């Protein structure tokens with residue numbers, strides 16, 4: 001019968017992870033005997049990273065950051081919808097309590113979420129989520145339709161989707177008020193290239209984006225962006 005074999009396989013795969021964990025603990029202690037004492041004491045990361053859930057884009061690893069150095073939120077296609085309680089809670093906690101200095105939205109080329117949003121198909125529960133990406137397409141329809149090659153158009157939509165998430169973060173009161181008071185956080189848009197492992201900086205002009213966003217979405221009266 002196949003079932004006992006399958007059970008053994010499933011148990012083995014988890015055993016492997018626990019063995020990895022023990023090795024990781026040992027290596028951390030070897031490098032820094034007080035590593036876990038420091039982790040237990042609290043966190044004060046400088047970065048909030050918002051990225052895609054895709055298993056090929058491990059946040060800490062691609063940035064070379066250790067446990068405790070980056071606050072992470074991931075979902076399908078790195079979206080920041082304004083009614084998403086999870087994303088909004090993460091941003092508010094990171095900005096108001098952790099006082100992160102940088103917020104990074106990191107998309108990635110070959111994103112299955114963005115690809116799905118370009119496909120005319122009923123994807124059930126994913127429909128309302130991916131609608132956010134279709135909305136990004138609609139906002140930039142002229143530019144995207146002018147790109148003849150499908151893969152290039154797809155990659156550009158991935159970049160524009162990152163930019164839109166950056167703007168959605170800038171629309172929050174937490175970011176606007178903190179920036180007015182402290183001159184941080186700064187919002188950045190990046191794209192990870194699965195083909196070569198490199199991060200591409202989309203060079204978001206934070207000050208300019210903030211001023212532009214606040215023409216309509218100002219939640220921080222008294223900020224100077226209207227001038």
Ligand SMILES: [Zn+2]
Pocket residue numbers: 052053054076077078108110111112113114
């Ligand atoms: Zn993705």
